[in-house]
Amino acid sequence: MMHQGHSKSQFVAVASIAAELSAVMNVAKDISLAAANAKAIAFRAGEKAKGFQPITDFINELAKDTIQLVVIINQKALQLYQLTIREHRLAEACEQFENAVALCDAATYADSLTQSLVLVRQRRSECQRQFPHLVAELLALLSDVMHPARAARVIAANSRIEASQAGEYMQSLQAVAESVDNAAQIIHDKVQQCRSALSQIHTDAYFPSTKTFS
Amino acid sequence: MKMHKIYQGGHEWIMFGRDLHKPEKIVDTNQYLVRSADRCLLIDPGGIELFAPMLAAVLHHAPVHEITDLFASHQDPDIISSLGLWDQALPHAKLHAAGLWEGFLRHFGCETIEYVSIPDNGGVISLGSVELQIIPAHYLHASANFNLYDPEAKILFSGDIGAALETPNTPIFVDNFAAHVEKMRYFHQRWMPSNQAKRAWIERVRCLDINILAPQHGRMFKGDDVKRFLDWFEALQVGIAV
Incomplete structure (x- = not known):
């Protein structure tokens, strides 16, 4: 049953996207925490960390933006998962109805199955049409979420410079800059993994290994 | 999939089962179709593995659009x-099942x-x-x-009560009750958990006029074998695993 292999790879890809997104969300929350921590340190440092104070607000904004985008991406990923389940069920129904047609050749009411088979094929085709559009939307959103991650890396670089002028607070603020930089790198990597998994589905959806119905 | 008409009156009962082509490691099951003038009820439609042969068998007796109830x-x-798959084949049908199981069956x-x-x-x-009539057998x-009890046909569909797990070559009716008992004993002792529930069911069912007791696995009971089964089941201790 070829559609099972096809659907299985889709299920695995969509599940792995959900796992990566969950990690992105956690890292974004860590950034938000780091921003709050940095703000407290900068406040205590007073004049010595004057240049650092506005940076903490930027860090916090970037974390918020990332979290908001991940929430939207999660919703889209859930839609993609539901569409995958629907397509899988319809593919199974097509196959089972065709088996029933083959088994009931002499049945009095064999023709009555035709309408159900046509309807299931139509619904499956509709799913297959929707699939690449939804994947494209997700890819675009994942591209968007890379922007705050890139900006966070720039801010981390600036933070290091500002931290170096903060006297006895230098070490604490450099640690903040370091954690933002690491978090941004993790988000970048996780989102790349999502895009890679999605691109695989994208390819499969446009060039399905299973037979399609007109 | 074999088919047997077990009642013909103002409506029909058809039993489906003994599928020689079923995958080896799944249990054989009996499905039943009740066909009235323009509506059909499928009773315990079966597992996903049997869907295509079951649907093909049903099409010998009724068109898809007349299967209105499960x-x-x-x-x-x-x-179930x-x-x-029935959901894709019968978009306007109703499924009658326990409210308690709804969130699970979905x-x-x-x-x-x-x-x-x-x-x-x-x-x-x-x-x-x-x-x-829908008879509780909790x-x-x-x-x-x-x-399910049909007072006109005098058939009680009894689900797993009266079941025996046998090969697909088994006859459809019990022909030697004494010999059949051993095929049912362990199934009922192990699967049925409550003597109290068993007694309540027997009391309820003894009030019904039953010509055929039709379980979901194995052979059906006809005529005097129905009473023999009720007497045997009444005396059986169940829930033996604790």
């Missing part, structure tokens, strides 16, 4: 794991079929001119469990 005695996969896929919740005290399924074996 009944699931309980939630087991051999009873085909639901997601895992099999039930988007278009209407789920008609059966309350604990049972109810009625109407197929126009034919009315079937804890025999599932916690929410129902039988």
